[in-house]
Amino acid sequence: MKIGIIAYQGSFEEHMLQTKRALNNLNIDGEIIPIKIYKDLNNVDGIIIPGGESTTIGLIAKRLGILDEIKEKISSGLPVLGTCAGAIMLAKEVSDAKVGKTSQPLIGLMNISVVRNYYGRQRESFEATIDLSKIGKEKARFVFIRAPAIVKLGSNVKGLAELNGITVMAQQDNMLATTFHPELSNSTAIHEYFLGIIKG
Numbered sequence: 001m002k003i004g005i006i007a008y009q010g011s012f013e014e015h016m017l018q019t020k021r022a023l024n025n026l027n028i029d030g031e032i033i034p035i036k037i038y039k040d041l042n043n044v045d046g047i048i049i050p051g052g053e054s055t056t057i058g059l060i061a062k063r064l065g066i067l068d069e070i071k072e073k074i075s076s077g078l079p080v081l082g083t084c085a086g087a088i089m090l091a092k093e094v095s096d097a098k099v100g101k102t103s104q105p106l107i108g109l110m111n112i113s114v115v116r117n118y119y120g121r122q123r124e125s126f127e128a129t130i131d132l133s134k135i136g137k138e139k140a141r142f143v144f145i146r147a148p149a150i151v152k153l154g155s156n157v158k159g160l161a162e163l164n165g166i167t168v169m170a171q172q173d174n175m176l177a178t179t180f181h182p183e184l185s186n187s188t189a190i191h192e193y194f195l196g197i198i199k200g
């Protein structure tokens with residue numbers, strides 16, 4: 001199994017480590033590669049879009065001409081995990097809690113509405129215990145760093161976890177989005193669940 005991690009900016013190294021731990025836990029033979037340019041996308045079985053700054057990740061991917069490729073591969077079924085900024089990249093509808101409508105390059109394939117910086121600024125970042133029973137995993141602690149919120153679930157989207165009534169994890173077929181950072185947790189549950197999606 002070959003997993004590619006979009007590696008321009010943000011927590012991609014942490015995702016690489018966490019994916020490695022999850023592969024080990026599940027006894028899956030896997031290779032993890034950073035994705036920067038078009039050819040890196042060849043033969044990957046799944047991709048991860050890390051947390052960071054969605055505007056930066058989107059702009060670089062667009063400038064390097066890889067954004068449309070990623071979009072095409074995901075729409076033809078390539079499994080993707082988008083965390084925090086990555087969840088924003090996946091969303092069809094994005095706005096900012098303060099400034100309202102934003103215009104930024106997106107993948108825009110998932111039927112969710114996402115509000116950026118929903119919980120406030122950097123200093124309003126926090127940690128919370130999340131119930132993962134809907135994916136058959138133990139509850140775990142996760143960090144939310146200038147996190148977005150998934151405020152609307154459209155057709156074919158399942159809400160998989162909530163915090164105070166707000167969706168923090170959702171899935172639409174091959175696309176999995178979390179508003180928190182599973183790569184910065186002691187728990188490998190989300191990565192293991194994602195590897196399960198890849199295995200099918």
Ligand SMILES: NC(=O)CC[C@H](N)C(=O)O
Binds near residue numbers: 050052053086117145
């Ligand atoms: N930790 C994160 O990924 C933060 C996301 C960031 N606030 C954005 O809008 O892109």
